[in-house]
Amino acid sequence: MDNEKKESTSFSKGLLQTEELYQYILGTSVYPRESEHLKELRDITATHPRAVMATAPDAGQLIALLLKLINAKRTIEVGVFTGYSLLLTALTIPEDGKIVAIDMNREAYEIGLPIIRRAGVDNKIDFIESEALPVLDQLLEDPGNENGFDFAFIDADKINYWNYHERLMKLVKVGGIVVYDNTLWGGTVALSEESTPEAMREGRQRTLEVNKLLAADSRVQISLAPLGDGITICRRIL
Numbered sequence: 001m002d003n004e005k006k007e008s009t010s011f012s013k014g015l016l017q018t019e020e021l022y023q024y025i026l027g028t029s030v031y032p033r034e035s036e037h038l039k040e041l042r043d044i045t046a047t048h049p050r051a052v053m054a055t056a057p058d059a060g061q062l063i064a065l066l067l068k069l070i071n072a073k074r075t076i077e078v079g080v081f082t083g084y085s086l087l088l089t090a091l092t093i094p095e096d097g098k099i100v101a102i103d104m105n106r107e108a109y110e111i112g113l114p115i116i117r118r119a120g121v122d123n124k125i126d127f128i129e130s131e132a133l134p135v136l137d138q139l140l141e142d143p144g145n146e147n148g149f150d151f152a153f154i155d156a157d158k159i160n161y162w163n164y165h166e167r168l169m170k171l172v173k174v175g176g177i178v179v180y181d182n183t184l185w186g187g188t189v190a191l192s193e194e195s196t197p198e199a200m201r202e203g204r205q206r207t208l209e210v211n212k213l214l215a216a217d218s219r220v221q222i223s224l225a226p227l228g229d230g231i232t233i234c235r236r237i238l
Contacts, residue, residue, distance in 0.1 A: 016226075022058075030057050037119040038087060041112050045082045048111070055085040055155065055181065056228025063153060066177055066233065067092045072150035076139075076171065077101045078132045078164055079156030079181075083112030089153070090121035099125050100139070100149075102132045103156075132156060136167040147173040155181035158206035162213055169219055169236060177235050178220075183211055184230025 016022045031039070034057060045054045055063075063085060067075075072093055080086050080103035089099055103109055106129045116122050128135050139145045149172045154164050161180060168178050183189075185207040188196045196204050211232070214222055220234040 025058055030061050033061065035091060035119075037091070037115050038084065041082065041084050041087055041115045044111060044115070045084060048082065048108075050081075050108075053081050053155075055081075055088075057084075059181070059225075059228035059231050060085055060088045062225065062227060062231070063179060064088055064092045066179070067151055070150055070175065070177060072177075073097045074149045074151075075099045076136075076149055076152040076168070078136075078152070078154045079103060080127070081105075081108050081155070083109055083116055085153055085155065086125065087112065087116050087119060087121070089151075090116065090124045091119060093124065095124075097124055100135070101125055101127045102130060102135050103127070104129065104131055133160060133163060133167070136164065136171065140167060140170055146170055149173065150176045152176075152178045153181070154178065158182065158203055158210065161206070161210040165210075165214070165217075165234075172236055174236050174238065177233060180210070180214070180232045180234070182229045183207060183224055183232040184226065186229060189230075 034042075038060075042054070042057060045051050067089060074097065075089055075093065077086055077089065077099055080101050086099065086101050093099070106127070109127060113122070116125070147170070152168050152172055154161065156164070165178070172178055185204050186200060188200050188204040189207055189211065191204075193201055193204070211224070214220070214232055214234060219236060219238040221237050222232055222234050224230060224232045
């Protein structure tokens with residue numbers, strides 16, 4: 001069992017000072033509250049060669065709390081992967097809630113889909129296999145969608161984060177929340193370019209740019225929380 005737990009959490013992107021402290025947080029307040037379906041999906045995702053892309057469970061716990069705090073019913077998810085955050089959202093929103101879930105890779109989504117179906121929440125999900133910008137633009141073509149969503153979670157290509165943000169500022173209502181993942185980019189945002197591994201440099205630069213833009217955006221109240229790989233919470237105020 002201990003080996004199984006280590007295997008299922010080895011891909012965590014926690015930026016705490018010690019792994020032991022991170023495991024304490026998970027073991028004390030995250031895992032005891034995690035549903036069996038979420039645990040099953042997390043364990044399956046841990047065996048995926050790109051498991052590092054999954055939403056960290058501690059970040060997921062905060063997302064679920066935010067969803068409840070604003071009574072979210074209509075949500076958008078850009079970047080689904082195997083569906084951990086998608087399942088978490090579907091379990092949290094009400095029975096008549098709906099999620100527009102967008103990802104270019106249906107194959108990864110299919111890994112988690114059987115678990116989502118067993119959890120009985122697949123009816124809440126409208127999965128669209130596509131690049132995200134055309135879908136967001138299409139949503140905006142319907143006047144009923146403007147200011148019509150309560151929440152959005154973005155965990156996709158960093159080059160388009162600001163493009164997503166501009167569209168979400170029209171789709172998500174005032175008082176709604178948009179959460180961006182990976183906004184600390186493995187801690188490299190605090191390193192020099194020379195000190196950053198070459199494979200992470202472009203992502204680091206994109207992350208620095210979007211963090212600066214979000215911090216200066218008067219339309220949102222923000223908090224960059226050091227959970228997982230960093231999540232920036234934006235509450236639309238204008």
